[in-house]
Amino acid sequence: MDDQELIDSLAESVGAVLANNFSIEEVLKFTNVGGELDAEIKRRACELGWLGIAAPESLGGGGLGIEALVPIYCELGEHLSSLPFIGQQLCIDALVACAFEQDGRLAALVEGAAWGAVAPELSFDSAGIGRDGALEADDIPVFDDDHDSHLLLFGREADGEPVALMLDIRQAERRAVAFHDHTRRLRMLAPGGLPVTRECRLASGDAAIALQTRLGDHLALALAADSVGGCRAVLARTIDYLKTREQFGRAIGSFQALKHRAATMKLELETAASLLRVATACFGKNAKSSALASLAKARACDVYVKLSGEAIQLHGGIGFTRECPVHLHLKRAKLNQALCGGDRASIDRAANLLVGRAA
């Protein structure tokens, strides 16, 4: 089996587990009634070895790269999964990139004995380290479910030097914040005051800047993939409805005006998916590949918002109810769009990278 076949079969098996055990109908029940769905998916993800796909083989990982993760991010988005996979993978990526391969934290993350969260802005201005060695930071929204042990965060040393940190957040205060997106657990984490020890520092100076770029690209691709997956689900559901809903004695999908709108949705999805593939293929190479990652993120989120909105409209009244899952997509799409500084920040990052200007 070559790598591509392996990657395809991995994504397929993830998709099958999600479809069989964590279907959108289950997610809908979970968001409307509650339950243990998010704990259950974490357990399964550990059990099935999803967490280590991109980790070194010496640690029992799959030794694959971002091209293996992206299809899984897509599957998780397509099934509106609550699994905090993105934070976990960014933490693993950071430790591997900084050659912390012998670090116990990496092994724990790969096994699922520890869970990692990431501050979605990835900015050096998010945090500082005081003279007393304690972290100074505002509260940070993270995908986190109270059991997370590590937070990946960028900041500055007391002298202004950029630094990449991985903090032990088991003792950090966190409060639940109700976001419109109910498919994922977001919490406000208060990391201020946490001690910043030597082992919290993954990289400093230029190495920290390089890591920030790498993880910025990785996060952008992850959110783009989540959105592309969501687009696939929303389009499939809409097509289904257009085929089965009848008015005026015929399937509403037989009206040319609606058919064309469905076709436009397909075009937009394929554009976003293509951009994602292009950006994934050149991940980590240069400024242009970083620009493409940002553009893929901006486009995929915009398309996800647009397609979810169209899906609600094409479903008519039923699309406006909580029992129809389309609104879950719209809310997830809007949150994806707002992350990484929002739609305009991603596009501006790309322009600055391509023209060679400092952001």
Place this chain on the structure above:
Amino acid sequence: MRVIDRRSDPVAFRAELREWLGRVVPPCWQERMTDASDEDFSRFQRWWLAELDAQGLATAHWPVEWGGEELTIQEQVIIFEELARAKAPDLVMFTISLNHVPGTLAKWGTKEQIDRYIPGVRNGEVWCQGFSEPGAGSDLASLRTRAVRDGDRYIVNGQKVWSSYGAYADYYLLLARTDPDAPKHKGISCFIMDLKAPGVEVRPIRQMNGMNEFCEVFLDDVEIPAGNLIGPENEGWAVAQSTLSTERGLLIFALCERMNILFEEQFASPDAARWMEDDQLRREMMTCYADMQAVRGLIHSMLADHNASEFPPIVKILYGETLQRFSEMWTRIDGLDAMVERPTFISSGYAKGNWMVDYLTSWTWTISGGSNEILRNVIAERQLGLPREPSAR
């Protein structure tokens, strides 16, 4: 002296209205209504109806013989402009009672029906509309709820949906099929139905914007006295057209005025830098502003000339789409902060600055009351004279 008694002098009328609203609108009613219980919401709506009624304002658009004032459109415009300016509560629970019921009965109601039901509206009886069904949305005429004549009554069975404020309502404007063998538009009748009658079950629908003012209504052998038939039997389609045609115009005007005020506030706000200093947002904001002014202009033309019958579908499409774009843009201006859920209060779907909720709620405008797709067909086929869909029946 009531506020309405100043109407002969528009300037004095407006001033009196403004002064009265300044006095009577509770300063923090929006906070009070946020996440209010059903009882509090209903009590507050009734209080506000009574206040407006005491000043002759609630039913000022009604004919004199019904206790109204037969206000001119221009006079009603003044009222709605001032209500918007004062950020007064809107009488969402009474929209159908105050507008659609009198609009329908004025044209089709018997004297008995008018005498029996119109005074109740002034006293706060709530009506809602029972037109759509799960299988009859855009294709309303395909509705299947059956009303069978049995001596001096009809027996009704079926299921209705999207009845706004159904959980608070006393009476129902019902469309039901009375002749299943006639062509679909010709076998429908319109009824007044008591929603408290045996066999009626009203279930609120949980909506994606966190509200539940739309209801499903299940009808199981519900009895309606034959005297509650509105208009002739099997002429319900024509009756429904008069009900639906009261829907636009001033109601949408009021919402537009509220949106206009929101813009004015944004222009004056120290927070304006957030969109003013971003090239893209500044231009989007101005595009929305221009759209909104165009809609206002169209509404003014529509109100000035009742024969300009091509405006209503245009106005409804443009208002809904402008509201959707405007609120969506603001979710991007506020970014992550807009993604945090904040409680809100029920209103008739104007922007309130709780942007994500406003954005979600905007679909009530693009989907209900004739979806934008159906209205575009109306414009294309009835106004532009394009041929009908090949096999649409």
